[in-house]
Amino acid sequence: MPLKVTLKAVAAHAGVSYQTVSKVLxxxxxxxxxxxxxxxxxxxxxxxxxxxIARNMRIQRSFMIGYSxxxxxxxxxxxxxxQFLSSMVSEAEAAGYHLLPFxxxxxxxxxxxxxxxxxxxxxxxxxxxxxxxxxPRIEFLIERKIPFVAFGRSNPELEFPYVDVDGADGLRQxxxxxxxxxxxxxxxxxxxxxxxxxxxxxxxxxxxxxxxxLEVLPEWIERGEGTFEFGREAALRxxxxxxxxxxxxxVTLNDTQAIGAMAVVRERGMQVxxxxxxxxxxxxxxxxxxxxxLSTVRQPIREAGRKCVEILVAQMEGRQPSVLQVLxxxxxxxxxxx
Amino acid sequence: MPLKVTLKAVAAHAGVSYQTVSKVLxxxxxxxxxxxxxxxxxxxxxxxxxxxIARNMRIQRSFMIGYSxxxxxxxxxxxxxxQFLSSMVSEAEAAGYHLLPFxxxxxxxxxxxxxxxxxxxxxxxxxxxxxxxxxPRIEFLIERKIPFVAFGRSNPELEFPYVDVDGADGLRQxxxxxxxxxxxxxxxxxxxxxxxxxxxxxxxxxxxxxxxxLEVLPEWIERGEGTFEFGREAALRxxxxxxxxxxxxxVTLNDTQAIGAMAVVRERGMQVxxxxxxxxxxxxxxxxxxxxxLSTVRQPIREAGRKCVEILVAQMEGRQPSVLQVLxxxxxxxxxxx
DNA sequence: ATTATATAGGCGAACGTTCGCGCGAACGTT
DNA sequence: AACGTTCGCGCGAACGTTCGCCTATATAAT
Numbered sequence: 001m002p003l004k005v006t007l008k009a010v011a012a013h014a015g016v017s018y019q020t021v022s023k024v025l026x027x028x029x030x031x032x033x034x035x036x037x038x039x040x041x042x043x044x045x046x047x048x049x050x051x052x053i054a055r056n057m058r059i060q061r062s063f064m065i066g067y068s069x070x071x072x073x074x075x076x077x078x079x080x081x082x083q084f085l086s087s088m089v090s091e092a093e094a095a096g097y098h099l100l101p102f103x104x105x106x107x108x109x110x111x112x113x114x115x116x117x118x119x120x121x122x123x124x125x126x127x128x129x130x131x132x133x134x135x136p137r138i139e140f141l142i143e144r145k146i147p148f149v150a151f152g153r154s155n156p157e158l159e160f161p162y163v164d165v166d167g168a169d170g171l172r173q174x175x176x177x178x179x180x181x182x183x184x185x186x187x188x189x190x191x192x193x194x195x196x197x198x199x200x201x202x203x204x205x206x207x208x209x210x211x212x213x214l215e216v217l218p219e220w221i222e223r224g225e226g227t228f229e230f231g232r233e234a235a236l237r238x239x240x241x242x243x244x245x246x247x248x249x250x251v252t253l254n255d256t257q258a259i260g261a262m263a264v265v266r267e268r269g270m271q272v273x274x275x276x277x278x279x280x281x282x283x284x285x286x287x288x289x290x291x292x293x294l295s296t297v298r299q300p301i302r303e304a305g306r307k308c309v310e311i312l313v314a315q316m317e318g319r320q321p322s323v324l325q326v327l328x329x330x331x332x333x334x335x336x337x338x
Numbered sequence: 339m340p341l342k343v344t345l346k347a348v349a350a351h352a353g354v355s356y357q358t359v360s361k362v363l364x365x366x367x368x369x370x371x372x373x374x375x376x377x378x379x380x381x382x383x384x385x386x387x388x389x390x391i392a393r394n395m396r397i398q399r400s401f402m403i404g405y406s407x408x409x410x411x412x413x414x415x416x417x418x419x420x421q422f423l424s425s426m427v428s429e430a431e432a433a434g435y436h437l438l439p440f441x442x443x444x445x446x447x448x449x450x451x452x453x454x455x456x457x458x459x460x461x462x463x464x465x466x467x468x469x470x471x472x473x474p475r476i477e478f479l480i481e482r483k484i485p486f487v488a489f490g491r492s493n494p495e496l497e498f499p500y501v502d503v504d505g506a507d508g509l510r511q512x513x514x515x516x517x518x519x520x521x522x523x524x525x526x527x528x529x530x531x532x533x534x535x536x537x538x539x540x541x542x543x544x545x546x547x548x549x550x551x552l553e554v555l556p557e558w559i560e561r562g563e564g565t566f567e568f569g570r571e572a573a574l575r576x577x578x579x580x581x582x583x584x585x586x587x588x589v590t591l592n593d594t595q596a597i598g599a600m601a602v603v604r605e606r607g608m609q610v611x612x613x614x615x616x617x618x619x620x621x622x623x624x625x626x627x628x629x630x631x632l633s634t635v636r637q638p639i640r641e642a643g644r645k646c647v648e649i650l651v652a653q654m655e656g657r658q659p660s661v662l663q664v665l666x667x668x669x670x671x672x673x674x675x676x
Numbered sequence: 677a678t679t680a681t682a683t684a685g686g687c688g689a690a691c692g693t694t695c696g697c698g699c700g701a702a703c704g705t706t
Numbered sequence: 707a708a709c710g711t712t713c714g715c716g717c718g719a720a721c722g723t724t725c726g727c728c729t730a731t732a733t734a735a736t
Contacts, residue, residue, distance in 0.1 A: 004722095006721095006723090017686050019723090022724060022725090023685090023724085030684070049454065049458045053400060054395055054459075055722080055723055062391060069424075071424050078420040079417050079623065082419045082420075090441045099439050101439065103431055120390045121391045289601065290624075345692065361715090366694085366695085367714080369715070370713090373714080373715085388693075389693070392693040394721095395721055396692080396695085398721065
């Protein structure tokens with residue numbers, strides 16, 4: 001078997017011109033059943049596989065989807081990446097595309113990286129993640145009319161395709177669950193005001209409290225980082241409130257904060273679930289094994305990955321996708337912590 | 339600005355032939371300082387970026403590195419992927435390469451996927467992970483002389499480039515640490531015999547026990563899946579041993595097993611660390627926040643990713659890498675569980 | 677018998693690069 | 707003055723496809 005078997009080799013073997021082979025394989029030409037079979041046999045025998053680089057060169061497309069994600073630190077690992085990435089990769093492959101991961105750079109140069117990938121013809125479109133308000137990438141991609149889809153929403157006034165998990169619904173489920181369980185004083189450990197994702201999730205909390213006829217005291221809303229440490233500090237403050245204003249339950253914006261809060265409860269000799277109900281968000285891999293197992297909101301990550309690619313591919317192929325904006329419902333996983 | 343600015347556009351603007359522009363940009367041609375400057379100015383002004391697809395087509399290389407990883411289930415998340423992938427992506431980008439992730443398929447078709455990527459010219463080489471004994475991919479790649487590097491070792495008799503974490507050293511550190519702390523009866527929750535990684539790690543355990551002059555009873559070695567459930571079952575059996583043969587410490591092959599064991603200790607009203615010392619492996623993101631925080635062996639994942647790409651790129655560029663086989667030392671993280 | 681129409685397949689060109697070769701001019705050497 | 711040697715640059719070709727257009731033969735319609 002020669003090192004590389006091209007169209008010409010197949011053509012020589014089948015006794016036709018190489019262009020004919022190309023057209024037959026792409027179904028762009030009617031030929032007699034015999035020659036068709038001869039060509040197919042030759043392809044089979046020589047093990048011909050079309051060179052994708054040459055193909056892409058001619059077509060002027062790369063069939064690549066750019067993707068980059070925020071690099072996390074040792075203890076803030078992105079446990080969602082595995083699912084998100086592999087679902088995108090599978091969906092992309094099924095549509096004849098591949099993913100091109102590239103380093104995430106904060107600040108100034110970030111848009112340059114996106115521009116470079118397009119200008120050098122390496123990618124046809126992007127999946128964005130970690131979007132927030134006023135994301136410069138979104139502005140750039142819209143202006144250059146480069147196909148993309150965001151995993152997460154940005155400024156409401158911007159019109160672009162996105163897939164997002166309905167964070168408000170997630171916290172609404174969490175809060176409603178606590179309310180049904182009889183809790184009246186429900187606190188929230190949240191993120192700073194500049195987090196679009198955080199604000200959206202908190203909306204669900206506020207709505208549920210309002211709908212339940214429950215009051216929300218300002219001191220029940222703790223805003224800070226999504227870390228174990230902040231979860232600890234916030235829980236300390238909440239548990240130090242005078243008894244009549246002390247929350248009996250708390251929702252958090254991720255499991256790491258929730259675990260911080262759990263630690264405080266244990267340190268005080270109290271019991272998670274009984275003395276303070278806690279609900280997390282994310283369903284981190286270990287959360288089910290904590291003591292007690294953490295009730296939490298699980299996001300349909302694989303579904304999100306699939307949808308992102310589906311919408312993006314439709315765009316890139318020039319088809320108008322049926323829906324440009326998708327909101328996926330998360331699901332409350334009820335365990336013993338609340 | 340025109341939609342696409344090619345070499346010809348730059349050449350026209352600078353008043354030279356487009357081949358000259360190419361050579362000057364690639365440093366393959368001496369030209370007068372003036373024309374050189376004219377060319378550079380034109381490049382700048384038009385914002386020329388070489389089309390990589392065309393370049394790859396001509397060079398007959400894709401500058402892509404294929405990578406695929408085992409798809410994990412919801413509760414067995416690959417928390418290492420983020421670090422491994424992003425370190426590879428960064429290192430690759432610095433060397434002018436990109437990563438091409440593709441779906442991991444078990445069994446029959448797996449080698450076909452690798453072959454397809456090479457035969458269609460999409461990748462120049464591979465990084466393999468999740469290798470085990472008799473890995474068909476390794477055999478195939480060696481035979482086809484396709485550049486690759488494995489993250490993890492396989493059959494000892496096969497000669498190929500790999501990067502691995504020294505698992506034996508990891509468990510040796512863990513066992514020695516327990517021995518220094520005065521433990522004499524140290525059990526191990528391990529993986530089945532067909533796991534190359536598992537066997538290697540266990541070697542370190544056995545060596546440390548031998549060196550410490552400690553006996554290893556057969557009933558102290560529990561072999562099964564790397565799950566919470568198996569960790570639980572194994573710990574139950576270990577704690578049910580008669581007092582004089584009951585281990586006072588246990589090493590495990592991953593944090594999930596360790597957490598299963600911790601659960602048992604707690605259920606029995608005993609205390610992890612005091613009544614049974616436990617050491618994990620992996621340093622999963624949550625392990626530091628457990629109660630008590632889990633002592634565990636942390637692997638230098640980023641370093642491994644970097645090394646993989648470094649060795650692979652050297653190979654692909656035809657350079658003989660200085661070392662073809664790298665063994666990286668892990669590090670014991672001492673926390674309160676042991 | 678003539679003309680129209682379909683059928684089967686060939687041919688040249690192009691996508692944007694890189695690479696080897698060649699050629700004139702300038703320069704230095706005998 | 708004749709002859710190398712270097713310098714600066716152009717030219718043609720090629721990488722492996724796809725695509726539009728052309729042609730030759732066979733078939734059908736007038």
